[in-house]
Ligand SMILES: Nc1ncnc2c1ncn2[C@@H]1O[C@H](COP(=O)(O)OP(=O)(O)OP(=O)(O)O)[C@@H](O)[C@H]1O
């Protein structure tokens with residue numbers, strides 16, 4: 651089982667959008683995938699249905715009031731499950747995050763899931779509070795979305811320091827890559843920021859895939875679906891996540907472990 655965390659210091663850069671849509675694309679490609687919402691504000695649930703936003707989840711599991719099997723949500727796509735964050739009162743958010751911070755609870759959580767999933771993807775709140783630190787500590791790979799605008803690019807490198815400090819204390823986490831999001835092709839300032847990132851960071855730390863700014867993402871979260879399910883003929887934005895999924899597989903070495911399970915699908919019997 652391979653564990654990813656989507657994290658960034660800055661808010662609103664597209665973490666939840668990336669976590670959900672990349673997980674959907676990976677599940678479509680056959681990986682048994684679980685998306686876990688660790689944001690006390692309930693980001694994943696909010697971008698899906700009202701029922702999901704109000705459902706019990708990680709908080710109840712952590713608080714030991716519900717068993718894991720009672721809080722996981724199986725989606726209509728067989729390979730994709732979701733664990734909403736659950737009900738976290740505003741005044742309890744800090745306590746919830748502190749419980750996750752050292753990674754011990756999430757480590758136990760992952761151990762329970764070992765045989766059921768190929769991939770676990772943690773969505774996190776912005777910044778480096780307990781949820782994010784805990785999720786990063788138990789992950790192998792971090793994906794850091796960077797919005798194509800000046801301040802986001804400047805604060806992006808902070809994640810390298812956080813990862814460095816964790817590795818010094820024995821964690822196995824590494825940055826899989828920065829992912830440029832909300833890129834406005836043709837917009838000079840947006841492209842300038844992206845070019846600045848490409849110049850100033852080691853090339854191998856920047857994912858080749860970029861996520862364009864596209865109204866389809868807003869439409870999809872308003873409709874409560876991944877962008878790939880927005881319409882029968884998925885909008886072009888959905889293709890970006892298929893490309894991202896393929897790039898993540900290659901970078902994380904997932905393709906090799908899938909050999910033998912990946913066979914042609916017969917079109918007719
Ligand atoms: N590529 C995109 N094009 C257009 N809109 C986008 C794109 N990605 C995300 N959005 C929209 O931008 C807003 C912020 O995105 P999202 O919630 O994914 O960011 P976030 O990093 O998870 O935010 P937070 O830090 O609050 O958790 C949402 O309304 C989302 O629908």
Ligand SMILES: [Mg+2]
Nearest residue numbers: 665666693774
């Ligand atoms: Mg979010």
